[in-house]
Amino acid sequence: MLHPVSAPNGATAPDYSDRIGFAQLTRRAFEGGDLHPLRERLLARIAEGTAEAGEGLDLSLIAQLLGEKEAGLVIQTEVLAFHQLFRTPCAVAKPRLRVLALAADIDMGGNTPIEFLLEGSDIELLTLYVVKGVGLPETLPDHDVAIVVASDSEECREALAVIERAAPHWPRPLLNRPELIGNLDRDKLYRLLAGVPRLDIPATVHVTRAQLSDLSEGKIACKDIVSELHFPMIVRPRGTHAGVGLAKIDDAAALAAYLSDRQEQDFFVARFVNYASPDGLYRKYRLTMVDGKPYACHMAIADRWDIWYLNAYMAFSEEKRAEEAAFMLEFDHAFAARHRNALDEMSRRVGLDYFIVDCAENQDGELLVFEADNTAVVHNMDPPAVFPYKPPQMRKIFAAFTAMLSRHARAGEESAA
Numbered sequence: 001m002l003h004p005v006s007a008p009n010g011a012t013a014p015d016y017s018d019r020i021g022f023a024q025l026t027r028r029a030f031e032g033g034d035l036h037p038l039r040e041r042l043l044a045r046i047a048e049g050t051a052e053a054g055e056g057l058d059l060s061l062i063a064q065l066l067g068e069k070e071a072g073l074v075i076q077t078e079v080l081a082f083h084q085l086f087r088t089p090c091a092v093a094k095p096r097l098r099v100l101a102l103a104a105d106i107d108m109g110g111n112t113p114i115e116f117l118l119e120g121s122d123i124e125l126l127t128l129y130v131v132k133g134v135g136l137p138e139t140l141p142d143h144d145v146a147i148v149v150a151s152d153s154e155e156c157r158e159a160l161a162v163i164e165r166a167a168p169h170w171p172r173p174l175l176n177r178p179e180l181i182g183n184l185d186r187d188k189l190y191r192l193l194a195g196v197p198r199l200d201i202p203a204t205v206h207v208t209r210a211q212l213s214d215l216s217e218g219k220i221a222c223k224d225i226v227s228e229l230h231f232p233m234i235v236r237p238r239g240t241h242a243g244v245g246l247a248k249i250d251d252a253a254a255l256a257a258y259l260s261d262r263q264e265q266d267f268f269v270a271r272f273v274n275y276a277s278p279d280g281l282y283r284k285y286r287l288t289m290v291d292g293k294p295y296a297c298h299m300a301i302a303d304r305w306d307i308w309y310l311n312a313y314m315a316f317s318e319e320k321r322a323e324e325a326a327f328m329l330e331f332d333h334a335f336a337a338r339h340r341n342a343l344d345e346m347s348r349r350v351g352l353d354y355f356i357v358d359c360a361e362n363q364d365g366e367l368l369v370f371e372a373d374n375t376a377v378v379h380n381m382d383p384p385a386v387f388p389y390k391p392p393q394m395r396k397i398f399a400a401f402t403a404m405l406s407r408h409a410r411a412g413e414e415s416a417a
Contacts, residue, residue, distance in 0.1 A: 016126055016141065019054035021088040022061060022108065023115035023379075029065045030381045038062060053083035064108045073107060080105050080131045085141060088115055088125040095124035097402075097409055100143035100172075103129050104150035104159035109375060112149035112176075112354070116379045117401045130159040136166055144409040147175040147354070151375045152184040154239065173408040175353040176374060183350060184373050186268050192349050193369065199342040200362050201369040202270040203228055206238060209265045216256040225269060232272040237264040246306055248272055275305070275360045275368055282307055284370075285327070285335070287357045288378055290400040291407070292347045296331040296393060297356065297378055299324040315386050325389035339367040346372075353404060 029035060042059040045051035051059075056079035063072030099118070103111040118125055126141050130150070148163055150156040164178040183192050186204040193201050205226045212235070214220045222229040235258060237245040245262060249255045276282055284307045286297040300312035301320045314320050327335065336343065346357070346369070356376040362368040380394035 016085045016087040017052050017054035017057075017083055019086045019088060020058045021115050021125075022113050023088075023119050025058065025061050025065060026113075026116075026377075026379075027381055035062050035066060039066070053079055054086050057086060061108055069107060077105055080129050084129045084131055084134065084137075086127045086129075088118075088127070090118065090122055090124045091120050092122045096122040097145070097405060098124045098126060098143045099405055100141060100146040101125060101127045101149045102146060102159075102163050103127050104156040105129055105131050106151070106153065106155045109377075110151050110153055110156065112147075112151075112375050113377050113379075114147065114149055116377065117398050119380070119398070121398070121402050123402060123405065130162050132158055135162050140171065143172055145173045145175065145405050145412065146170065147405075148178050148181060149176070149374070150178075150181070151373065152181050156181075173412040175404075175408060176355075177351070180351045181374060184352075184355065184371075186371060189350075189369075189372055193346055196342055196345045196349070198339070198366045199346065199369060200273065200364075200366045202234075202273060204268050204270045205229070207267050207269050209259065209267070212255060212259055212267060212269075216252045216259060218252060229269060229271055234270045234272050236268050237262065238266040238268055243306055243308060243311075248305065272305075273362055273368060275362050282360070284308075284312075284358065284360050286376070287343075287359060288397050289343075289347055289350075289352075289355050289357060290397065291353060291404040292344070293400065294331075294336050294343050294347075294357075295397045295400060296328045296335070297397065298390075299327045321387065321389075328389055328393045338365070342367045353408075354401065 025035070039059065039062045042051065042055050042062070045055060046059070056075060060072045060076035060079065063069075063075060099114070101112070101114050115125060126143060127149075128136075128141065130136060148160070150159050150163075160178040160181060167174055167178060183189060187206050190201045190203050193199060203226045207225055211220070211225065215222065215225070222231065222233065231252075232248050232250045235245075235247050235249050235255070245264070247258055249258055281301055281303055282305050284300045284302075286299075286309070288295045288297045298309055300307045300309045300314065301317075301323060302312040304311070312320070314324060350372060352374060355372055355374045356378065357372045358370045358376075360368045360370070378394070378397060380391055380398075382390050384391050
């Protein structure tokens with residue numbers, strides 16, 4: 001049985017280590033700040049033997065932000081071997097609420113960046129890393145509500161399994177239940193959402209290199225992999241994100257050429273959907289689902305199908321930004337209203353309290369879902385001089401998130417009374 005513990009004065013028992021944290025360090029990097037001086041100071045403290053565990057975790061993140069991913073992960077694993085609990089201080093001396101985030105030992109994109117959602121709030125964040133071979137402490141740090149922030153990736157499976165075993169006895173409300181996070185896998189989500197009216201989600205199927213090779217040589221047909229598959233198709237290496245290895249394959253010859261340039265052994269394939277608007281441009285949306293309600297996070301507009309926000313160059317087009325601003329302003333009674341039934345049913349089937357959806361509208365006006373996850377960065381870092389409409393929208397999302405935490409914390413108190 002897991003138990004929370006409080007210090008005699010009611011404060012969180014001081015077994016955590018403070019850190020600068022993900023949001024502040026990422027913001028510094030995003031705004032062009034030089035992280036090298038801080039890295040050198042932290043390295044010096046480690047060499048002197050005076051560094052705290054939180055400083056070691058900050059150093060790990062700095063290394064990853066500077067492009068030294070492997071070095072950063074080595075540092076992180078070394079730190080987590082002897083300390084698993086970290087605090088990101090909040091904006092007030094006496095927090096209104098304490099949130100416990102349950103994370104995995106993975107790269108900086110593998111856990112929900114919850115710090116961005118709590119920036120400037122009166123909520124204190126404790127992050128407990130569930131580490132292989134260590135698991136959960138018998139006595140948990142005092143908290144009002146907990147949330148699982150580990151992702152659906154292979155590297156998080158063991159951490160999620162540990163949390164899942166403990167979940168039935170969790171002493172406080174536990175959000176984003178671990179057994180539901182696995183539903184976000186690319187090859188599971190389409191099965192989960194199959195048959196939702198006015199929602200289009202292509203079957204995304206795991207295939208081996210050998211299968212793709214056979215397909216490129218005409219030994220098997222597309223329908224032998226999955227009935228709806230045909231050329232052109234989308235191929236990506238399994239486990240990659242942000243468009244790494246993503247390609248539209250028009251025919252068998254193009255598939256053979258693609259394989260000759262890749263070393264991976266496992267891939268995902270899906271039918272290609274031409275979701276271009278009548279003006280020939282592609283529009284891709286990111287929605288944040290909080291407590292069952294959708295919120296506009298961003299809109300990317302480009303003349304290419306493989307869009308993500310950075311390659312849409314929204315900052316360089318006043319016309320695109322004006323359209324994104326209108327999308328956000330009119331979202332509740334336009335996009336969200338058009339797709340209300342599909343979004344409601346998707347939220348119900350996914351079952352998570354908080355997740356992110358990348359989507360579009362197909363040429364029949366249906367909601368076209370590309371993927372859903374719980375770890376995409378939802379932030380308020382874009383310069384307000386260029387994107388004046390974004391800060392109010394981001395604050396709306398953050399307010400919804402903190403309201404959700406408060407609601408569950410109150411429900412937990414009432415059920416315990």
